[in-house]
Amino acid sequence: MRGLMHDTDDPLTRLLLPPPGESEEEREERLTKEAEAQRVSDLIDESLRAERAALKKQKVMKMLLLGQSESGKTTTLKNMQLTYAPRAWEQEKASWRAVIQLNLVRSINVILDALALRLAATPASSRKSSMSPISPSSGRFMSPPPSPTLEDNPYSSMGSIPSERRNHLLKLRLRLAPLRQVEVDLKARLGDGTNELTELNIGSEPLFASPFDDAPAISSRPSKEVTVRSHQSFKDKERDRKTKNRTSLRQTPTGVDVDRDPVSDVLAGCADDMVTLWEDSVIQDLVDAGALESLGDSAKYFLRRISDIAKRDYTPSDVDVLRARIRTVGVQEYNIAFEIRLERDIWREWAIYDVGGARTQRRAWVPYFSDVQAIVFLAPISVFDERLAEDRKINRLQDSFALWDAITKSPLLQQCILILFMNKCDLLQQKLDRGVLVKTHLPSFADRPNDFTNFTKFQGRAQLQLAQAAVLLAHDVCDRESSFACLSDSQIPLNVRDVPGAGRRRDGENAAVR
Ligand SMILES: Nc1nc2c(ncn2[C@@H]2O[C@H](COP(=O)(O)OP(=O)(O)OP(=O)(O)O)[C@@H](O)[C@H]2O)c(=O)[nH]1
Ligand SMILES: [Mg+2]
Structure with missing residues (x-):
């Protein structure tokens, strides 16, 4: 009966043993060949690895x-x-919260601009008010700008507003004035995409109907915008801001942690007035007459959600984020x-x-x-x-x-x-x-x-x-x-x-x- 297998009985071990009677020279030659075989094998492994990586890349x-x-x-x-x-x-x-807040604030400010025109279109007899108009861009009081002539004013045919209503609307306008600065602040925070392009603000940027067009002759300077590659999107900026503000997290009555954010404070303070303005029939008539046309397709959606968006602990819903607009x-x-x-x-x-x-x-x-x-x-x-x-x-x-x-x-x-x-x-x-x-x-x-x-x-x-x-x-x-x-x-x-x-x-x- 055979006993336990001796090591050299194993076929593999036997294969790997140096041939019997191998001379020093033969040994040297065998080792060189083995090293060469190993090198080739490593090369094959390496190329297989590269192939696998390329395949993965294709995916x-x-x-x-x-x-x-x-x-x-x-x-x-x-x-x-x-x-x-x-x-x-x-x-x-x-990170979309600030964009949604801006979408809302911008809509309210556009409505306030339309309201200013609407009030200016009302016959002079009912236009006695102690308040000065507010500059759309600065939000500060200023001397009255020249009123648009009746022909310029898109609302000139809309008839007069009773003086009590006028005063109510003027007060709302005054109370909502802080939203001008909020718009400026949010735009600065979120970057270039917050300015929708218009013929007025486009300056002499060249326009291309297709990506393959030659540069049109209208401008000799290179476009600012086409050379931009937005490595840091507003989302990265918002994330950085949040990290910086992490130390000042506070608890709201609903127990949600929110970062200290002056924008949210102003919005919460203006919430009721924004709802009152939006629901006013004078404003609804302006909206029907196209006052929000320049704002794109989501403006009305956010105006219907004022009460939620203006909360201090507002967190965007999926649909809010889908509707949010930033260029x-x-x-x-x-x-x-x-x-x-x-x-x-x-x-x-x-x-x-x-x-x-x-x-x-x-x-x-x-x-x-x-x-x-x-x-x-x-x-x-x-x-x-x-x-x-x-x-x-x-x-x-x-x-x-x-x-x-x-x-x-x-x-x-x-x-x-x-x-x-x-x-x-x-x-x-x-x-x-x-x-x-x-x-x-x-x-x-x-x-x-x-x-x-x-x-x-x-x-x-x-x-x-x-x-x-x-x-x-x-x-x-x-x-x-x-x-x-x-x-x-x-x-x-x-x-x-x-x-x-x-x-x-x-x-x-x-x-x-x-
Ligand atoms: N009602 C409606 N609105 C839509 C639809 N698709 C997009 N929108 C809205 O259209 C607006 C513009 O959409 P974006 O996705 O920002 O457009 P974009 O093509 O990325 O625009 P740029 O970044 O300027 O090139 C946003 O307010 C969207 O919410 C749709 O199918 N229906
Ligand atoms: Mg886009």
Whole structure:
């Protein structure tokens, strides 16, 4: 019977033993060969490691969000963060508080400016007041500016306001005067994006209809804005501010810790007056007459939430953050790591580039066009009767079409998956319900029925004539229910290749616009 195996009986050990009778020279040669084999093996390991890293890198989906200013790019990005990286979203939410406060304060100040005009439009006999007007920009008392002539004043046909009402409104205006300084402070805190571009404040910044345009001759100096890359977004600034203020945290009656913030104190002090102003029928008439038009699509939403936003311990809700508006300046990169389980382990990480969409910004997009796998182009469907804020001569739908055309024809972007995201359907529906006639602004719509389905098909088809792409419709990107359904139905963030018809289809129509 065999006893315990001797070491040298083991086939492996035997293999590794030097050959019997090996000379010193042979030993030397064998060791050199072994070292060489080890070197080659290490090289192979290294190249395998690099291959694995490259493979991992490929799993980062690079996506660009493109479209004109206020088309909803940042809102779409926020919606994706909320849906697919909820823990990161929760951590980031608080940094939107100041933006939401600014959105509200700015709306109130615009209303106060409109009110000043409305009061000036009232016949002189009822205009005896002991109060001096307040400068819109400084918030300090000043000598009365020249009243606009009746022809200049958009509210000149609105009739007079009884003197008791006038006095009440003037007192409200006076009590809300501190909000002028709050606006200035919040803007300074949050940076460039807080100033919406207008023809007046744009100065001689060059405007580019497409990122591939040559510099127009209107300005010889380089654009301030296109060279900006916003490394430190307002969110980083807010986080830094919070860290600095951590020592002065205090408890509110509801037990929530809030940092000592003079802005919140002023807002809490003005809350009741803001609600009274907003609910006044004179103000509602001004709003109906377009007083808030310059403020974009979320102003009314925040004015309806004054009581919550003006609380000292206000924490933004998901929808508040989705509705918050701050202009994107430059190009900002966001990395979203999926926190949800995916059916297939592909593209767990997304690098999403959110760009500033104004005509001053478009040249800054080009460096980001290389190496990108997908483009989501935001084409708001409600803008057929609107003009660009930065260039009032240009219709917004015309601008959006021209931009889409340039993007889809660019040789740089031929390999990208292209997704056309038609959003703001809620705003289109509201316009049609108000009786706005599409053909007045878009004669080519001709005598088609002036309804949602017909216009959506019309615009979708027109865009797809320029280039084929997957088309998605979003009722309202800010509405959690509808837009969530839209995004998850389409599965864009899960795997864009799964979207029926995604990519450059040149051979058929998409169901959404058939
Ligand atoms: N009602 C409605 N509002 C929307 C929708 N999508 C975006 N908005 C609002 O439109 C405004 C502009 O949206 P943003 O996402 O900031 O636009 P943007 O394309 O990032 O604009 P820039 O940063 O200037 O290029 C915000 O107030 C949004 O809340 C939508 O589908 N419906
Ligand atoms: Mg943006």
